[in-house]
Amino acid sequence: MEKIIDEKTQGNTLTLEPKTGNYRKLYIESYGCAMNFSDSEIVASILADQGYNTTNLLEDADLVLVNTCSIRDKAEQTVRKRLEKYNAVKRINPKMKVGVLGCMAERLKEKFLEEEKIVDLVVGPDAYKDIPNLLKEVEEGRDAVNVILSKEETYGDVQPVRLGGNGITAFVSITRGCDNMCTFCVVPFTRGRERSRDPQSILREIADLSERGYKEITLLGQNVDSYLWYGGGLKKDFKNASEMQRATATDFAKLLDMAASAFPKMRIRFSTSNPQDMHEEVLHVMAKHENICNHIHLPVQSGSTRILKEMNRQHTREEYIKLVDRIWEIIPGCSISQDMIVGFPTETEEDHKETLSLMEYVKYDFGYMYKYSERPGTMAARKMEDDVPEETKARRLTEIVDLQQKHSAYRTAEFLGKTVTVLIEKESKKNENEWSGRTEHNNVAVFPKENYKPGDFVKVKVTNCTTATLIGVAIGFSQSN
Incomplete structure (x- = not known):
């Protein structure tokens, strides 16, 4: 669950100022994490150049797109219900085209097009630039699909259209994909291997936001700490880089320092961090710049080293605690938030108690807590039995949520009088x-x-x-x- 899902924003219809001369109407809904909402802005930008203005009225749309998430079964079921709604409208307006974007498109491409025949086009997370071509295929009466995962695509050359935002805060994507093969997570299979954006394209995007009056950005990635630019290509291929590429490479600490130095009036956040990849230099950069927020979202998933190993998390409980201690040494008072999964296969009551005791040690400011749900295609689904009873998962989740509420109250109370x-x-x-x-x-x-x-x-x-x-x-x- 590296991807944070804000339940309040699910299914938001995104709209922007109409572009003069555009007559076709795009209705786009987003589900899942901030990465998906950021991707919807990229899609809207691409389609604005194809004659589409956005609308928040489904019945008016020429093209309906839903940007999807595969991280939990609940998200997929919600999208399926929305597709039923779209198709009911489509029966009244047969010229309307329906497309599925994102992670669910990558995972269920054959089902959507061949078995269920409920959509006209299916577009994976790395194929958004191909949407104009795919729409031509649809208009000529053919189903259109492109779910090829790219080794290069970062959309660094697409200036996102800011959809439905407040004009004050914005997401800036810096990486795509993930190389951490956590056994519970479908992201590496739906978003591909990890690659980073050219730092200059990132700085140009921040400059544009600054000129337009934005005051805060969040540098966004499945795992921002493993950001590494050495001229393009996959992170895993850095081992083959030339001496010059290695000498001039930009890691996350350097990128963060560049952004904070270049835009001292811009408040900067980042998400999501991975404990195994967070280097101490990032903490020193945070301490150095007042405009970098003193908050780190640091998913742990479990307090049990045994379960962390089963999850293929590349850190132990002890290493995580050592990192937390170091964060507070370098950035006193830094707030830390968590992701936690309960009921992972083979989790015992003792493992659960280890999670509770880790929470007592850190006293997280807030967290995102979930019951484990098996995701098709993941290593856990293929090789592990989902053997923790549902009622046990529910009880453990309640205990973790209750403890987090107690710690959140403790952390907010620390600010009284300040x-x-x-x-x-x-x-x-x-x-x-x-x-x-x-x-x-x-x-x-x-x-x-x-x-x-x-x-x-x-x-x-x-x-x-x-x-x-x-x-x-x-x-x-x-x-x-």
């Missing part, structure tokens, strides 16, 4: 007279609006808190403005 810097993102959902934004530690904070506006960095004194939210009053602008 002053934090908040980037205003939007109006509070619960109170139209309050702004909502995030701190550098990734806490949500709310406070009375007064004369501030979205995009402002504001100093906020924390007067109260819940398990997830800091509540306070503004005491002035931050120097970050």
Whole structure:
């Protein structure tokens, strides 16, 4: 579960300003992690040049695309229900074309096109530039599919159209694919081997966002810490690089330092990190730059070294704890969040207790916790029996969630009476007279609006808190403005 799935954003319909002269209408829905939502922006940019403007009315669409996720069975079932809805509309409007993008397209290509015949085109995560050609195939009456995984494609030359965002925060993809063959994860099979974007294309994208008034970016990848640019190609082939390529290679610490130095007014986050690949130099870069947020999402998945080995995680419990200690030595007060899977095959009660005790040690600020669900095609599905009873998984998940709630309350309470810097993102959902934004530690904070506006960095004194939210009053602008 390296990919964080924000349940509040699932199925969002993404729209942008219409482009003059475009008459065809695109309806695009996204499911899954931030990577999928970022990919939808790339697709919209490609199709804007093909005469498509976005719409949030399904019935108006000439082309309907759903960007899919295969990380959990729930996500796949949701997409199947949406495809049924699309096809009901298609019976009324037979000219409408329906396509599936992303990870589920990669995994279920034959089913969609040949067995179930519910879509017109199927496009894998590395084939978005081929969509115009695939649409021509569809218009000529043929099913169209391209799910070939690329060794090179990073979309570094496509300037994403920012869809449905707040104009303040944006994702910037820096890697695609993953080389970590965790036995529970389908990502390497749906997104291919790991490759990195040219750092100059990344810096150009950040510069464009800065010029357009964005205040915060998140450098995004399945595993940002293994970012490595040596002129292009797969990460695994770096061993064959020339001496010059090795000498001039850019790793994640260098990229982070370049971005923070070039754009000191831009607040920078990154996600997701992998414990085995996080080098200490990254921590020193974070400590060096005030505009890099003091928050690390550090998935652990289990507190049991035995289970970590079964998952093919390349770290032990002890190594993870050592890394956490080092983070706090170099960046005192840095917030750490987690991903956790309960009920992985062969997990015993003792393994579960190891997870609970690791949580007690770290006291994570927040986390994403799931019951294990077998994903077809993964090593665990092929070689391990899903042998933990469902009721046991449910009980263990409840215990982990309850403990995380306790730790989240503990962590937010640490800010009582302190002053934090908040980037205003939007109006509070619960109170139209309050702004909502995030701190550098990734806490949500709310406070009375007064004369501030979205995009402002504001100093906020924390007067109260819940398990997830800091509540306070503004005491002035931050120097970050």
